[in-house]
Amino acid sequence: MASSSSTALKTFNIENDIVELSPQDDIYKTDMDADRKLNRESPWSQDPHYFKSCKISAVALIKMVMHARSGVPYEIMGMLQGKIVGTSLVILDSFALPVQGTETRVNAGAEATEYMVAYYQGSQTAGRPENLVGWYHSHPGYGCWLSGIDVSTQMNNQKHTDPFVAIVVDPNRTMTAGKVDIGAFRTYPENYTPPSAASSEYQSIPLSKIEDFGVHANQYYPLEVEIFKSSLETQLLDLLWNKYWVNTLSQSPLISNRAYAVSQLADLNQKLSKVQQSVTSTKASLPSSKDPKDAKQKEKEETKKKENELAKSVKDSTKIAAEAQHGLIAQVIKDVIFSIRPGSGGQVDTSQLTESMNIG
Known part of the structure; x- marks a missing residue:
């Protein structure tokens, strides 16, 4: 069992292109003065495409996937803690919100907001200085993109608490494919006309969702997603993986x-x-005599x-x-x-x- 779990974890690392970083990497260093200076300058407010990538800790990724799987067939929601490094939004941790969504939408109420504030304050007290830099939710079975409600929520977040990123996880497609189906997105400012979008890789969207997908597709853009871990996180990742792996073994995707x-x-x-x-x-149209x-x-x-x-x-x-x-x-x-x-x-x-x- 132990060897099977270890092999599965290695496969998971390979399938999701998880990069191992040194614990001394800049991603793990905290400079509060530099962070405050960057927030005052807020270069992202001048350039809608300022952020190019979203780097996610493997520990945060596993926590998001486990949370998303526990909610199927309903949507779930949580928050992301991290920092800014260059043009990347770095996610170092994630935590779930006590939100009961439906099969097509999820919104945080007063109870969830109170929980979020209490958790963040407790995290600061425990010596985790990372700010809230985003939110995540799930799309069970219909891919990673932003609906109209998601776009509205993310626009509001960027307007009041920027920098902020929206992450979407599809637990159903993750279970069937073995690789985490995840997407990270940023919305454009209001009244901004984006350049012609480059053709992206095809993804299957249910017919009932295609209209919502198409209507709002030009109001946001995807960030490149990179997964990383450090040697110091290995033990924590192993503990989380054991729980994830037991659930995987005990369930049949069929x-x-x-x-x-x-x-x-x-x-x-x-x-x-x-x-x-x-x-x-x-019907075949008859040739027009005009043209x-x-x-x-x-x-x-x-x-x-x-x-x-x-x-x-x-x-x-x-x-x-x-x-x-x-x-x-x-x-x-x-x-x-x-x-x-x-x-x-x-x-x-x-x-x-x-x-x-x-x-x-």
């Missing part, structure tokens, strides 16, 4: 994520039906748009199949390792394991 899997299939069905309707309802070239170009653009939508649905279906396959493999591996069959003499039968790894 069972714990079945509602998510069903919702994915239902969403894929809706998307394919929408594409089918648009294809069947489309046949324009008509032909318009027809090509419409065809390309439909093909693009179909290609996205194919990507979604491939992702669903891959996640189901990984869940089956994980279940077979657990069965082979932990189940002792009559007549086996306590020996592990690896034939099933070999067969499972050759699936597909």
